[in-house]
Each structure stands twice: as C-alpha cells, then as structure tokens.
Amino acid sequence: xxxxxxxxxxxxxxxxxxxxxxxxxxGHSLCESCVDLxxxxxSGGCPECGTALRRNNFRLQLFEDANVEKxxxxxxxxxxxxxxxxxxxxxxxxxxxYLEMIExxxxxxxxxxxxxxxxxxxxxxxxxxxxIIQKNKSKMSKDEAYLDSLIEQEKHDAEFRKKILLEKELxxxxxxxxNKEALIDELMFSDxxxxxxxxxxxxxxxxxxxxxxxxxxxxxxxxxMKVGFQNMMPVPLEEGEAYQHVSITIEMCGPSLPxxxxxxxxxxxxxxxxTSDSERGGGFESRMACHRALQDALxxxxxxxxxxxx
Amino acid sequence: MFATSSQRKYWTFxxxxxxAQLRKEANExxxxxxxxxxxxxxxxDYFFTVPEERVLCRHFEFLLKEFCSRFQPPMPKYVLGTSxxxxxxxxxxxxxxxxxxxEIMLTCVYMACKVEEFNVSIGQFVGNLKGDREKFANIVLxxxxxxxxxxxxxxxxxxxxxxxxxxxxxxxxxxxxxEDIEKLRKDAEAFIEKSxxxxxxxxxxxxxxxxxxxxxxxxxxxxxxxxxxxDVLLEGASEENLKNTIYQIKRIKYMVKAQEPIAxxxxxxxxxxxxxCRNQDNNPESDxxxxxxxxxxxxxxxxxxxxxxxxxxxxxxxxxELLGV
Numbered sequence: 311x312x313x314x315x316x317x318x319x320x321x322x323x324x325x326x327x328x329x330x331x332x333x334x335x336x337g338h339s340l341c342e343s344c345v346d347l348x349x350x351x352x353s354g355g356c357p358e359c360g361t362a363l364r365r366n367n368f369r370l371q372l373f374e375d376a377n378v379e380k381x382x383x384x385x386x387x388x389x390x391x392x393x394x395x396x397x398x399x400x401x402x403x404x405x406x407x408y409l410e411m412i413e414x415x416x417x418x419x420x421x422x423x424x425x426x427x428x429x430x431x432x433x434x435x436x437x438x439x440x441x442i443i444q445k446n447k448s449k450m451s452k453d454e455a456y457l458d459s460l461i462e463q464e465k466h467d468a469e470f471r472k473k474i475l476l477e478k479e480l481x482x483x484x485x486x487x488x489n490k491e492a493l494i495d496e497l498m499f500s501d502x503x504x505x506x507x508x509x510x511x512x513x514x515x516x517x518x519x520x521x522x523x524x525x526x527x528x529x530x531x532x533x534x535m536k537v538g539f540q541n542m543m544p545v546p547l548e549e550g551e552a553y554q555h556v557s558i559t560i561e562m563c564g565p566s567l568p569x570x571x572x573x574x575x576x577x578x579x580x581x582x583x584x585t586s587d588s589e590r591g592g593g594f595e596s597r598m599a600c601h602r603a604l605q606d607a608l609x610x611x612x613x614x615x616x617x618x619x620x
Numbered sequence: 621m622f623a624t625s626s627q628r629k630y631w632t633f634x635x636x637x638x639x640a641q642l643r644k645e646a647n648e649x650x651x652x653x654x655x656x657x658x659x660x661x662x663x664x665d666y667f668f669t670v671p672e673e674r675v676l677c678r679h680f681e682f683l684l685k686e687f688c689s690r691f692q693p694p695m696p697k698y699v700l701g702t703s704x705x706x707x708x709x710x711x712x713x714x715x716x717x718x719x720x721x722x723e724i725m726l727t728c729v730y731m732a733c734k735v736e737e738f739n740v741s742i743g744q745f746v747g748n749l750k751g752d753r754e755k756f757a758n759i760v761l762x763x764x765x766x767x768x769x770x771x772x773x774x775x776x777x778x779x780x781x782x783x784x785x786x787x788x789x790x791x792x793x794x795x796x797x798x799e800d801i802e803k804l805r806k807d808a809e810a811f812i813e814k815s816x817x818x819x820x821x822x823x824x825x826x827x828x829x830x831x832x833x834x835x836x837x838x839x840x841x842x843x844x845x846x847x848x849x850x851d852v853l854l855e856g857a858s859e860e861n862l863k864n865t866i867y868q869i870k871r872i873k874y875m876v877k878a879q880e881p882i883a884x885x886x887x888x889x890x891x892x893x894x895x896x897c898r899n900q901d902n903n904p905e906s907d908x909x910x911x912x913x914x915x916x917x918x919x920x921x922x923x924x925x926x927x928x929x930x931x932x933x934x935x936x937x938x939x940x941e942l943l944g945v
Binding site: 603 | 621622623624628632633634635778782783784785786787788789790792793823824825826827828830831853854855856857861864865868
C-alpha cells in the first residue's frame with residue numbers, strides 16, 4: 311500500500327504521525343501546514359488542478375481513496391437539496407426512481423460525466439421544488455425522531471440508575487455507622503465477654519447483608535431487545551420421538567456364534583496367525599479375522615431353499 | 621455374510637430341477653425370438669438343445685479354470701471361485717447362443733479380479749492371452765457393463781474358502797481328537813475346487829460346501845467327526861435343522877462326486893454350430909455389432925449436441941427476458 315502523503319511538501323504519515331490530510335471539493339488532498347501556507351488569504355487555487363477553493367471548505371480526509379472522499383462530499387451536498395422523503399411520493403416506484411436519479415447525479419458529478427448538464431438539472435430541480443426542500447429541511451425525519459427519543463430514554467434511565475445507586479450508598483453508610491455505635495454501646499454496658507459480643511455482632515451484620523434484595527439484572531437492551539439469546543433467533547423445536555438405540559439382530563441362519571470378545575478366552579486365537587506389529591498399528595487385531603472366518607463358517611448352515619430358513 | 625446377502629436372496633436356487641427349468645426357459649426364449657425365419661422342423665439341427673448348451677458351458681468353465689491357474693501374477697483361489705460363480709449365474713438366465721461363452725468367460729474373470737481386489741490392469745490381464753490382445757481388451761471392456769447388468773449388480777460372491785478357514789479354526793479349538801486336521805487342508809481345498817465345477821455354488825450355502833469338504837476328506841482318512849458336528853458345531857440346533865443340514869451335506873457330496881466328464885468329442889462340432897446360430901447382434905466381430913456400436917456412439921454424440929443446443933436456447937431466452945425485450 312502506498313504511504314499516504316501530502317503531494318505538495320511530500321511529508322508522509324510515517325515521518326510526521328501528527329500530520330493531518332485535508333481535502334476540498336475537488337478531491338485533491340493537502341496537509342494542514344500546506345493549507346495554512348497556501349490559503350493564508352482565505353482563498354486560492356488547488357495546486358493540482360487549479361480549481362478555485364476556499365480555505366474554510368477544507369475538511370479532514372476520512373477515506374484514503376480521494377475518489378471516495380469526493381463522492382461522499384458530493385453526496386452530502388446533493389442530499390441537502392434532494393431531501394424528499396418517501397412520504398412525498400405516491401408510490402414506491404416513484405420513490406425508487408427518485409433515488410435512482412440521485413445516484414445518477416452523484417455519479418455524474420463525481421466522475422465528471424456531463425457535468426454542466428447535471429448542474430443545470432440540479433438548479434432546475436431546486437427552482438421547481440424550493441418549497442418542499444425548505445419544508446423538509448426544517449422537518450425532522452421519522453427515523454431521526456425515533457433515534458432521538460431512544461437516546462433521550464437511555465439518558466433518562468442512566469440518570470435514574472445513578473440516583474438509586476447514590477441512595478443505596480448513603481443508606482449503607484448510615485447502617486454501618488449505626489452498627490458501629492451499637493457495638494460500642496454493647497461493649498460498654500454488657501456483662502458478656504467481649505469475644506462473644508463480637509461474634510454475635512458479626513453474625514447479625516452478615517444476616518442483614520443477606521436480607522438485602524438482590525438487584526434485578528437488566529433484561530432489556532436500550533433498543534428493546536432482550537439480553538441473552540432467547541430472542542435472537544427462533545430455534546426450530548424438533549418434535550418427534552427421541553432416538554432409541556436398538557442393537558441389530560444378525561440373522562445367522564445357522565448355529566449361534568461366539569462373541570468376538572470371548573474368542574480369546576475360548577482359545578480360538580491360539581489357532582490363528584497372530585498379528586504383526588505393523589498390522590496392530592493400523593488397528594487390526596487377529597480376533598477380527600478369526601471372528602469373520604467363524605461367522606462365515608456358521609452362517610447359512612441351516613439354509614435349505616425350498617423350506618424356510620428362519 | 622451369506623445369510624443376509626444377495627447371493628442367498630437371488631442366486632441360490634432350490635436344486636438342479638429349478639436350474640434346469642430356468643435354463644430351458646432361456647433356451648426357448650432365444651429360439652422363439654430368433655427362429656422365425658427358419659422352418660420349425662430344422663430347429664433342433666440349427667439351434668442348441670439344453671444338454672448341448674450345458675456341455676459347451678462346462679467346457680468353457682474348464683477353460684476358465686485353466687486360464688486362472690496359469691494366470692500371471694498367480695491368482696488367489698477366491699478369484700477363480702467368484703469368476704466361475706459369475707459365469708454360472710450369467711448362463712442361468714441367458715442362452716449360450718445369445719452371448720459367446722468365450723467372451724463372457726474372459727469378462728467374468730476380469731470383473732472378479734476387480735471385485736475381489738486382485739489388482740490387475742486390463743493390459744496386464746490380456747497379457748495372459750495369446751493372439752490379438754487389443755481385440756480381447758475391447759471385448760472384455762465392451763461386455764463388462766452388460767455382464768454387471770445381467771448379474772443385476774449383485775457382485776459380492778461368498779466363496780466357500782473363508783468358511784473352510786473358519787471351520788478349521790473351530791475344529792482345532794473345539795475338537796480335541798482332530799487337532800492335526802491341518803494336514804488335510806490341501807484335500808479339502810481340492811474338494812472345494814472340484815465343487816466349483818458343479819452347480820453347487822448356485823444351490824448351497826458356502827458354509828455347507830465347506831463343511832461337506834471337511835467331512836468328505838476326514839471320512840476318507842478314517843477320522844470320524846460325527847460327534848463334533850452333532851454335539852459341538854450344531855449344538856442346540858433343532859432336530860429338523862440337524863437332519864436338514866446332514867441331508868444338504870450328502871447332496872453336496874453327491875453333486876461334487878457325480879460329475880460327468882465333459883464330452884470332449886462334441887466340442888468341435890458344437891463350436892461350429894455356435895458360429896452359425898449365435899446372435900450376431902452380440903458378436904463383436906460381426907458387421908451388425910460394429911454398426912450398432914457406431915450408431916450408439918453417434919446417438920450419444922447427437923444427444924449431446926441436441927442437449928447443448930437446448931441449453932443455449934434457454935440461456936438466450938433468459939437473457940432476453942432479463943433485458944426486458
């Protein structure tokens with residue numbers, strides 16, 4: 311990636327970490343000190359493209375790509391005029407056409423396509439829709455209003471919580487004070503030994519602590535969503551019978567077979583070639599082959615086609 | 621395992637009579653479809669009779685066995701068992717006249733090699749043959765799919781060799797008086813090989829054949845295993861099962877021993893007869909077959925191009941719709 315730097319004085323972010331790059335409407339960047347130097351009079355030409363610029367139009371560059379920066383800037387300006395809301399249109403289609411028109415305008419201005427024509431169009435639009443533009447400027451959109459109300463609510467809640475916390479602290483302090491005084495009184499006037507008094511006192515204080523109501527933990531986010539995952543995604547509940555394992559019954563069609571585990575104790579394995587180390591490494595054991603041979607030897611002995619087998 | 625296999629379900633028949641019936645039906649089916657142009661009186665002279673078919677089949681089974689025993693690299697016995705089983709299954713429902721046994725025999729062996737994981741390439745395989753090897757390779761590969769289809773894709777064959785091994789282990793473990801049975805292994809295997817030449821693998825369970833092999837060789841050696849069979853091996857079996865099993869063993873012994881020698885004097889004549897009456901549609905050397913293959917190939921090509929054209933059309937329509945034209 312290219313190092314970001316001022317095209318005029320060639321300072322880079324690496325050499326001067328505190329350097330700030332600014333941009334103006336033309337989309338070319340300059341560092342802060344160059345801007346100070348060049349626009350000492352308040353206005354002047356861009357050193358790259360010669361566009362007349364004003365000093366107070368310089369903004370901090372947010373995006374690395376100058377084109378994106380330029381587009382964002384242009385979009386902001388265009389939207390200031392093209393501020394119709396969905397409610398201003400009869401149908402969704404019309405609104406979509408309008409949005410598309412905005413995109414075309416922004417694209418044209420950013421990439422310098424039919425600039426003159428587009429500017430003319432904007433002027434015409436401004437003239438035609440002056441009233442609506444003015445009206446919408448003063449009117450807050452629904453979304454904004456909603457967001458504002460949310461922020462308001464949150465603020466309110468925070469304050470409330472703070473207040474409760476404060477009250478509680480105060481209460482605790484008082485209680486401690488009272489306890490202490492009681493203890494001292496008792497030590498002064500009681501006949502019991504001091505250690506016993508201390509013990510009973512300690513027990514009493516812990517008890518009061520336990521009796522305190524446990525504060526309810528927050529169950530909702532400020533957006534109204536519940537804390538935790540209960541509502542994030544509805545997990546489909548699987549209904550139906552739970553799986554029950556039934557071990558398979560092997561149809562032998564012959565006399566019953568000794569279990570694979572008992573082959574060793576029954577002495578079968580003495581008559582089979584024992585496995586080599588490399589075979590054992592692969593998980594092969596002689597009882598497997600032995601069991602298979604026995605199974606094959608017994609299976610089907612009682613098979614008499616014509617008469618039923620099982 | 622045999623008890624749950626397709627072999628038991630679809631390829632084990634009740635006996636020789638059922639097999640003979642099925643073979644007769646296959647023979648008649650072929651004659652009926654191909655005998656329309658020929659006078660009905662000359663049918664027996666022109667077409668194969670069922671016994672003639674059997675003679676030729678058994679001759680080729682013998683050739684198959686020879687081929688396998690000479691095969692390089694040496695082939696395990698169960699590959700031979702599986703290929704013979706395929707061969708027999710194939711000609712249960714198909715007439716010899718329909719497909720030449722020589723071609724089917726090679727295909728059976730090749731497929732058995734694959735199924736039994738005896739890894740040989742087709743080049744290595746036809747290397748064991750004399751003559752035009754490329755032609756053989758084409759024949760084998762050409763019939764491979766057909767063979768699988770005719771076997772209904774029931775490719776797992778349970779041979780009697782593993783049951784024999786299991787019985788050896790069992791006898792060594794549970795029958796004290798026959799602990800040196802190992803020396804009879806060769807004879808028992810010979811019995812099983814002999815059983816492969818009969819129809820035993822189409823009628824009996826492999827474990828029964830293995831048991832018959834052991835009982836046959838031990839009785840010849842004068843070792844009596846009767847008490848082992850009834851009290852140890854078949855312990856807890858019902859009276860009926862016991863009786864039936866012993867009957868089956870007897871049947872196997874009889875079937876294996878009573879094989880007639882192949883009538884070699886007839887082979888020459890039958891081969892010549894087969895040249896005349898075989899189904900030319902399935903003869904890889906005939907013009908009809910080659911034409912058919914070419915057509916199939918062309919059809920495929922045509923289908924593909926037709927498909928491609930359709931796709932293109934659809935795509936075009938979609939783009940047109942997208943553009944709103």
